[in-house]
Amino acid sequence: NATESTVSLRSLSADLSLGPAANATQFVGDWDEGERRTVAFEVTASNRTERRSYPFQTSVSYTDTGNQRTQDGPYTIGVQPLREQAFTLGNATSNLSVGDEGTTSTTVVNEGPQPIRNAVVRLTTSNQDITVQQEEIAIGTLEAGETANVSFPVEVSDNAQPGTQQFSFVVEYDNQAGNPRESDTLDAQIEIEPEEDPFSVGQRALQLQDENASGNETEDDPLTPGGTKTVTVPITNNRDVTLRNIEAQAFTDDPLSLANDQAFISELGPGETANITFEVSASGDARLGTYPLSLDFQYETPDGDTRLSDTYDVPVRVEEAEGGILSSLGGEDGGVPIWLLILIVLLVAAVLGYLLYRQRESDEPEAGAAATGGSMSSFEPTRAADSGATTGSSRPADPSDSSGSTED
Known part of the structure; x- marks a missing residue:
């Protein structure tokens, strides 16, 4: 039996090293005859290493039964490195748009050949207008062939440009020996959408309610010059997140005015709609037409x-x-002022009056001529009586006239 046994390994290639040196020794101790021992050495491969067999020399030193120090070897062996630990990304997606917050998501795949421990995925970008709000996501242990889904919150400033932006993912992990390692940079192309308005203002859903209708308010009643209306405006949240403490500020110019110019919505969920109302008045001399009610939101x-x-x-x-x-004279667009319509009516009335006056003046001479002709005719029977006719005479009979009466 051998005692105080050691096993030494030496690399014969500069591409492979055993720690900081080219050789290393492991202590085995007592080693019975016929017993098989496995001794592990940590070998570091440089970036120039290829997937081929590299030469190593190994030797065994021990104390034999005669208490003599003995060495066997060296023996030359070949070592082929495993392929590099690899990772890939699945489909990278996002809901990012200019001036908004969103998320960037992807799937990390451990392509092996070894499992990894204590792994985290780090996201970086060189674009100064894009801020990764949480740069690292822990994924823990990942066996060879396994996947992990990661999602990063990202903020895109108002100064950012829409279009495709490059994001870089890196996997940091511990290898089987517990040593920290880092993957190559995994790049992904992420689309940044143009800036989207946080709100939709429902112009088509405006409700104009008549305050002077004694409770019978209808949406069809118009806002008339000198009148007041309640304008109801639906507001919809276009974002994928809940917005809170929404303060609406309204503005108008002449001839419109506002009794109240502020409205408040405590919160509005994604896609949710709420109504806000404003009392809008038109001045008495307002021209017919369409005017803007301007709104902004904090x-x-x-x-x-x-x-x-x-x-x-x-x-x-x-x-x-x-x-x-x-209204009918003014036309659909209300382009003709009321005072001009009144002036036109007065002018038409004046022209008609003048024409009637002239017509009467021309009719009076004709009427006088007709009256004169009638008087001359009435005296003709009198002249006929003077000539001896009995018809039309008004003179009494002369008693001394006895012509023809005694002879009868």
């Missing part, structure tokens, strides 16, 4: 950031009451 994101939206314009129409004469 709101909080899930991470507590306060943001201000762009300005949205909601159309508010000022028109005559349904069925009005001036």
Whole structure:
């Protein structure tokens, strides 16, 4: 039997080393005759290493039964390195858009040949307008051939450009010997969508309610000059996250004015809609037409950031009451002012009056001529009586006239 046995290994290639040196020795101790022992050495391969057999020399030193120090070998053996530990990425997806927060997700595959321990996946990007809010995701132990899904929260600034951006994933892990290792960089192309408005403002769903209808408010009643309406505006959250403390600020210009210019929504979930209302008045001299009711929103994101939206314009129409004469004259677009319509009516009335006056003046001479002709005819029977006719005479008979009466 051998005692105080040691096994030595020496690399004959510069591409393979045993720790910091080219050789190493392991202590075995007592070694019975015919007994088989396995001795492990940690060998480091350089980046130049190929998948082929590399030469090593091994020898055994021990103390024999005669208490003599003896060495067997060296023996030359061949060692072929395993292929490099490899990882691949599955399909990388995201819901990122300019000026918004989102997530980037992918699947990490341990292609082997060895299992890994205490693994984490790290995400980086060189784009200064993109911030990875959590750079490392732990995946623990991953056997050869196994996969792990990872998802990273990412914020894209308002200054970022839409389009394809490169993201880099790295797997950090411990190998079988417990030594820390790092994978090659795994690059993925992620699409950044153009900036999306956080809200949709439902212009088509505007409800104009008549405050002067004694409770019979209808959506079809118009906002008339000098009138007031309640404008109801539906607001929809376009984001995939809940937005909170939404403060709406309204603005108008002449001829519109607001009784209240603020509204508040405590929170709005993804795709959720809420209604806000504003009291809108039109001045008495307002021209018929469509005017903007402008809105912007200050709101909080899930991470507590306060943001201000762009300005949205909601159309508010000022028109005559349904069925009005001036409304029909004014046309669909309300482009003709009321004062001009009134002036036209007055001018038409003046022209008609003048024409009637002239017609009467021309009719008076004709009427006088007709009256004169009638008087001359009435005196003709009198002249006939003077000539001896009995018809039409008004003179009394002369008693001294006895012509023909005594002879009878």
